[in-house]
Amino acid sequence: MDESVMIMDSSSIGEAKARGNVYSLLSRVFMREVDKQFLDILKKRESIDAFRDHGFTFFEDLLSRREGDLIDELAVEFASLFLISPGRLLSPYESVQAGKEGQLGGEASSKTLFFYKKAGFTIHERISLLPDHFAIELEFMGHLCERGDAANGAPASNSRELQARFIKLHLANWYRPFLNRVEAAAGHPFYREFSIFTKGFLDSEIGYLESAKGE
Amino acid sequence: MNIKFSRRDILKMGAVGATAAMTPGLLKAMELQEAGKGADLRTAAERTQVVPYTCLQCNIEDGGLAYIEDGRVVKLEGNPKHPATRGKLCGKGAAGINGLYDPDRILYPMRRVGKRGEGKWKRVSWDEAYKELASRMAEVLDRAKEGKGSPNEIALHIGRNRWFGFDNRFMNALGSDTRLNHTSICESSKKIGMQPTWGPDIETPDFANTKYMLIFGANIYEASYFHNPYVQRVVEGRVGNHAKLVYFDPRMSNTAGKADEWYPIFPGTDGAVALAMCNVIMKEGLHNKEFIDKWTNYPSDKLAKYLEQFTPEWAEKISNVPANDIKRIAVEFALAAPRCTTYTYRGPAKHTNGSYSEKCTMMLNVVVGNIEQKGGYCLPRGFGYKHPQPEPPAPKEKSELAHPHEYPLAEHKVSHHVAYMIKEGRQKVSVYMRHYFNGNYSMPDSNTWTDLYMDEELIPFHVSMDTFMGEATALSDLILPETTYLERFDIENMPSSIETPWVGIRQPVIKPLGEVKSYRDIVLELVTKHLDSDGARGIKKYFEYGTTENYIKFMAESVPGVKEAGGWEYLKKNGVWSPKPVDSEPDYNLHKKDGFGTHDKKINIYVEEWAKYGFNPLPHYEPIPAHENMKEDDLVLITFKWNIHVQSRTANQKYLADIIHNNPMWINAKLAEKKGIKTGDLVRVTSKIGYLVTKAFVTEGINPKVVAISNSFGHWEYGRLATLKLKEKPEWAESGDTDFEQVFWKDTGMHPNYIIPVSTDPIGGSEGWYDTVVTVEKAQPGDKYKDYKVDKDAAVKAYQETLSYSYVGPNFRRRAPGKGEAKAGAKKGH
Secondary structure (H helix, E strand, O other), rough: OOHHHHHOOHHHHHHHHHHHHHHHHHHHHHHHOOOOOHHHHHHHHHHHHHHOOOOOHHHHHHHHHHHHHHHHHHHHHHHHHHHHOOOOOOOHHHHHHHOOOOOOHHHHHHHHHHHHHHHOOOOOOOOOOOOEHHHHHHHHHHHHHHOOOOOOOOHHHHHHOOOOOHHHHHHHHHHHHHHHHHHHOOHHHHHHHHHHHHHHHHHHHHHHHHOOOOO | OOOOHHHHHHHHHHHHHHHHOOOOOOOOOOEEEOOOOOOOOOOOOOOOEEEEEEEOOOOOOEEEEEEEEEEEEEEEEEEOOOOOOOOOHHHHHHHHHHHHOOOOOOOOOEEOOOOOOOEEEEEOOOOHHHHHHHHHHHHHHHHHHHOOOOOOHEEEEOOOOOOOEEEEHHHHHOOOEEOOHHHHHHHHHHHHHHHHOOOOOOEEHHHHHHOOOEEOOOOOOOOOOOHHHHHHHHOOOHHHHEEEEEEEEOOOHHHHHHOOOOEOOOOHHHHHHHHHHHHHHOOOOOOOOOHHHHOOOOHHHHHHHHHHOOOOOHHHHHOOOOOOHHHHHHHHHHOOOOOEEEEEEHHOOOOHHHHHHHHHHHHHHHOOOOOOOOEEEEEEOOOOOOOOOOOOOOOOOOOOOOOOOOOOOOOOHHHHHHHHHHHHOOOOOEEEEEEOOOOHHHHOHHHHHHHHHHHOOOOEEEEEEOOOOOOOHHHOOEEEEEEOOOOOOOEEOOOOOOOOEEEEEEOOOOOOOOOEEHHHHHEEEHHHHHOOOOOOOHHHHHHOOOOHHHHHHHHHHHHHHHHHOOOOOOOOOOOOOOOOOOOOOOOOOOHHHHHOOOOOEOOOOHHHHHHOOOOOOOOOOOOOHHHHOOOOOOOEEEEEEEOOOOOOOOOOOOOHHHHHOOOOOEEEEEHHHHHHHEEEEEEEEOOOOOOEEEEEEOOOOOOOEEEEEEEEOOOOOOOHHOHHHHHOOOHHHOOOOOHHHHOOOOOOOOOOOHHHOEOOOOOOOOOOOOEEEEEEEEEOOOOOOOOOOOOOHHHHHHHHHHHHHOOOOOHHHHHOOOOOOOHHHHOOOO
């Protein structure tokens, strides 16, 4: 059996937490520019080891460059990919990438919000992103995973069903073409490799949640 | 590239994520609520709201209703309570949703980090953006205080200005007179033709009640001023009264197609035709002697004598409109009086003789005395507003850029000269703020503006308040992202309905996207929190009115009757207020109450101020210098506007781009045959400043001495659909973007402004968009579509040449011996 679809074992509670953490990490990558705080996390030994295991190289730049310069360079890259990309379709919104409108604020934005609310979540007033932003969809999955952790007291299977539904109804519609485009457009290995990483992770999540059905 | 993850990998990576997830203060977008509490389980229909607003896709200001589902706009429709537009939106209006939700919008403040124009940006906070702008402004103001500079070094260049004095408040408070605009590339010579003659800068024809419409260069069925409200009334007049429509336009627009008679008049000769008609009317005794003698400053017998020189035969030679038709139409028009009216827009006005031409067409109404009569040519109906107090005084020092000394009568400025004037060193600019104005796309000789914006010595700091990465914004240093018209408070009124004036508002129909702010909020926060937070500069006191909503509310409720109707809350609920309901009967004879808005309350057939500067004070036809010595092969290039696009801002809007997305050059079939040109062929169009290569569209529907290229296209910035750069990179286009896959076209058109030289009306200051003399040939070997080449020296020479026709110039004195500066004795400069 492919490891990516193996059935959860007794460590599943810890795994739910781990999965949630990965969603949180990826959400942070796509939500806004890398800052000092996030850079410090990425530069920790366990982070470097984990990235190195997958053949990623971006951390070498993280370790060797002056922090200020690197943060500036990544900020320019972030802006060019996700904030100002006229002429290139890299807008990190489901409505744009997969909605029939091809515009911001499409049906996906209502539907994701409705999903969040039904699951008991709301978006902070201070957040200026629409509900179907890639980072918010990832963060929501992270919250659902955490809820799946027995420590939160909710039945894990309910949560996993919700996770599977959300991925199927939303993320699965667009993450691959979107991340392919980001991968192609990215100048710095940071966003290129995180796009590859995110694709691989979401692929594995789809397999995992499919296999966990009915538990 | 793809990788596969094992669950072990995920556990390992989860440790990294755990550090991220557990780090206090790390950005999170969501919070957990009490389960289910936030869920709104009503149906979509139940969650729908309808919010009224006023459209601003173009400048007609139609009343609209935004349908909101779950906080997002799903549809825009007309507001039936609006007395001018009566429930109808045009195609552009319906597509406003595209502008709001365009993924190419700029949603965050951005700072340039690479070279100017290199395309490298970094997001900054509003605080950082304000601080930078405030410090740049403070440097100028402090230096000015020490006598080492002037507040005029701070320039504000606004295109579509719907701020009703707010820009004056801002700039006057700074002490800067350098408020620049776009009116000289819009319709300013129409305004200047009218204002000294009768007061207002526009007319309001009573189309619904008229029996005869004589329209010069106003494509009212598609695009001209007040298109939506007026075309409704034109149709009522046509159907209800069997009103005749006679139309003059070199190009066969839809208005020409709907007209009873269409004359493809030679550009810039409307005034000659109108004068000949006036002559015929007076000669035939069909004029209204009583009206002329009572309500104008020129006796009817003298006027008749003066007009005798303008014979229909003379006009035919100039305009190609047959003399017999001129005579017949003049008589028909006069016999229909007072239920007859003219209407004009940019056709007559956008020439070096624009002010004269406008006045001549207006005279047709004066001689038949249909002014302020049922079915006639009426004054505009509108309101003025009061503003929150105190208001800053006008700046002490005049700006040469805002008021070039060569154009003392151009009250609406000559802003298309600004790039050359800055290059000449006429006035220093240290901070250049631009808003709703895409200078290096929209101006004639657009390359000169690109050069200016690229020049960091001439424009050391370029701030853009914009919604999109347009051509000019791409060359800025700091971008302050602005709201669209659906996300902000504004006040509006337009004289677009003869039945009743009205006051409309805009209000945020949804929460603004990203971190965008309205222009009014940007200025308010800049001044009160950064530039003058302690009030020491004396600027803040003019901005202590609370919120922008308060400001707009104050203005709206200053209109008599608004408070009584329910005030601000009424306006928010209905979007519009008018003293009379929709479809009321108009009031006429307004002039009988207070006269006309001139110094003597009369219609000034003789404009004294024009005489003062050496211009002909009477209705006059002035040949266009560029057209005087045209060779046999020479043609006149005109531009035009489609019914579903505006000049600069709509090419990226998908509903609209889907319908029209390019602009081949219209050329007459006979001429094309002679030149061996077929539709789709590449042609080289050459003006005195350069050439461009575009495609031909062969048609019977254009004057054989004229070619036409529409505005709106040929963008090199502005977004995906405006540029279709994505089509050049198939590896991006083929990745499942279903929306973009539906883009069936590859051609985004050619920008004509590259080769249109500056050519300015010495009275009204308008750019002569329709004066450009060109030659057209089949493309040369090696020519590619969209090639162009502009000779910068020739462009400057064209500017200098047009200056020579200003009242202080040698060519003006040559054409009008003894006139001009010497006689006027006017002071140079301000």
